[in-house]
Amino acid sequence: xxxxxxxxxxxxxxxxxxxxxxxxxxxxxxxxxxxxxxxxxxxxxxxxxxxxxxxxxxxxxxxxxxxxxxxxxxxxxxxxxxxxxxxxxxxxxxxxxxxxxxxxxxxxxxxxxxxxxxxxxxxxxxxxxxxxxxxxxxxxxxxxxxxxxxxxxxxxxxxxxxxxxxxxxxxxxxxxxxxxxxxxxxxxxxxxxxxxxxxxxxxxxxxxxxxxxxxxxxxxxxxxxxxxxxxxxxxxxxxxxxxxxxxxxxxxxxxxxxxxxxxxxxxxxxxxxxxxxxxxxxxxxxxxxxxxxxxxxxxxxxxxxxxxxxxxxxxxxxxxxxxxxxxxxxxxxxxxxxxxxxxxxxxxxxxxxxxxxxxxxxxxxxxxxxxxxxxxxxxxxxxxxxxxxxxx
Ligand SMILES: [Zn+2]
Numbered sequence: 001x002x003x004x005x006x007x008x009x010x011x012x013x014x015x016x017x018x019x020x021x022x023x024x025x026x027x028x029x030x031x032x033x034x035x036x037x038x039x040x041x042x043x044x045x046x047x048x049x050x051x052x053x054x055x056x057x058x059x060x061x062x063x064x065x066x067x068x069x070x071x072x073x074x075x076x077x078x079x080x081x082x083x084x085x086x087x088x089x090x091x092x093x094x095x096x097x098x099x100x101x102x103x104x105x106x107x108x109x110x111x112x113x114x115x116x117x118x119x120x121x122x123x124x125x126x127x128x129x130x131x132x133x134x135x136x137x138x139x140x141x142x143x144x145x146x147x148x149x150x151x152x153x154x155x156x157x158x159x160x161x162x163x164x165x166x167x168x169x170x171x172x173x174x175x176x177x178x179x180x181x182x183x184x185x186x187x188x189x190x191x192x193x194x195x196x197x198x199x200x201x202x203x204x205x206x207x208x209x210x211x212x213x214x215x216x217x218x219x220x221x222x223x224x225x226x227x228x229x230x231x232x233x234x235x236x237x238x239x240x241x242x243x244x245x246x247x248x249x250x251x252x253x254x255x256x257x258x259x260x261x262x263x264x265x266x267x268x269x270x271x272x273x274x275x276x277x278x279x280x281x282x283x284x285x286x287x288x289x290x291x292x293x294x295x296x297x298x299x300x301x302x303x304x305x306x307x308x309x310x311x312x313x314x315x316x317x318x319x320x321x322x323x324x325x326x327x328x329x330x331x332x333x334x335x336x337x338x339x340x341x342x343x344x345x346x347x348x349x350x351x352x353x354x355x356x357x358x359x360x361x362x363x364x365x366x367x368x369x370x371x372x373x374x375x376x377x378x379x380x381x382x383x384x385x386x387x388x389x390x391x392x
Pocket of ligand 1 (some may be wrong): 183187193
């Protein structure tokens with residue numbers, strides 16, 4: 001079983017606590033409607049279950065209610081902060097229930113069916129998200145599992161409903177459960193992991209260089225390794241929580257703190273429309289740069305390491321005041337401090353890129369001032385494989 005949010009847990013709380021002003025994303029709110037979309041109120045039923053004969057769990061239903069729906073460190077407030085006020089959670093906690101038999105960890109469908117049977121007085125039609133907390137389960141190879149969509153389900157009374165499901169193991173401290181809930185809840189929204197993409201002795205290899213992908217490497221996102229950091233910029237845009245401006249020509253741009261502003265910058269690498277660098281400013285960390293090319297799983301993110309000579313991913317962000325030049329395309333990104341809470345990003349496409357463009361078919365370039373939302377279509381309900389294979 002993998003421990004969660006261990007030595008880095010202080011970082012997660014600092015990141016969450018420093019999320020300050022919440023900005024309403026009303027345009028996004030009005031564009032959505034389905035009960036399973038990651039916008040607006042998420043209606044959650046939390047089912048606390050244990051195998052027969054299991055020792056008493058450490059946490060009570062009141063602890064879980066605070067951890068999911070409370071006004072401070074809760075899943076609801078994590079989503080509200082990460083989404084700039086667009087998404088939050090309401091619901092209830094039931095249990096602890098003792099199941100009607102002993103279930104193996106791997107039997108997740110059987111566990112869910114037994115949990116629904118046990119919670120016979122719950123009106124499941126009121127909820128679109130089920131979180132099942134498992135106590136007294138041994139030999140679990142994973143800390144959590146999650147569906148990547150809402151699936152049709154049925155109660156023993158024959159009542160049908162549709163919901164996503166997350167399975168998480170019980171813990172001693174509710175803050176550990178909060179990380180797991182944010183991670184598996186991200187899967188329920190259709191997100192995959194916050195990966196790291198590493199290249200030898202450089203932040204970014206030549207175009208087409210696959211480098212090495214490390215599945216949970218990003219320590220600044222709950223979709224990565226053991227941290228309650230907000231989902232990264234590409235995933236916020238995918239969820240419809242943020243906008244992104246595509247930069248395709250030289251110029252200077254203002255980038256506000258990702259803690260308060262749902263606007264990000266996506267810089268084209270050289271002249272190729274399939275390779276992009278997402279820029280995200282986090283005042284406590286620096287400039288996070290996520291790479292996107294033809295090989296990037298669109299539901300995942302790939303953090304680049306500005307200090308590739310060290311094995312750590314905690315020093316991956318580029319400090320404000322630094323610049324980086326991609327020698328393969330002669331693209332330069334320089335970041336300088338600006339007014340409070342903001343930085344100035346200067347993008348320069350050098351001569352090598354201009355020569356390359358001359359060989360391309362002529363067509364109008366998108367305006368840098370045009371705010372777009374790539375990949376913002378709903379991630380739910382389209383995946384054929386309902387479960388992630390997840391060790392977190
Ligand atoms: Zn996962």
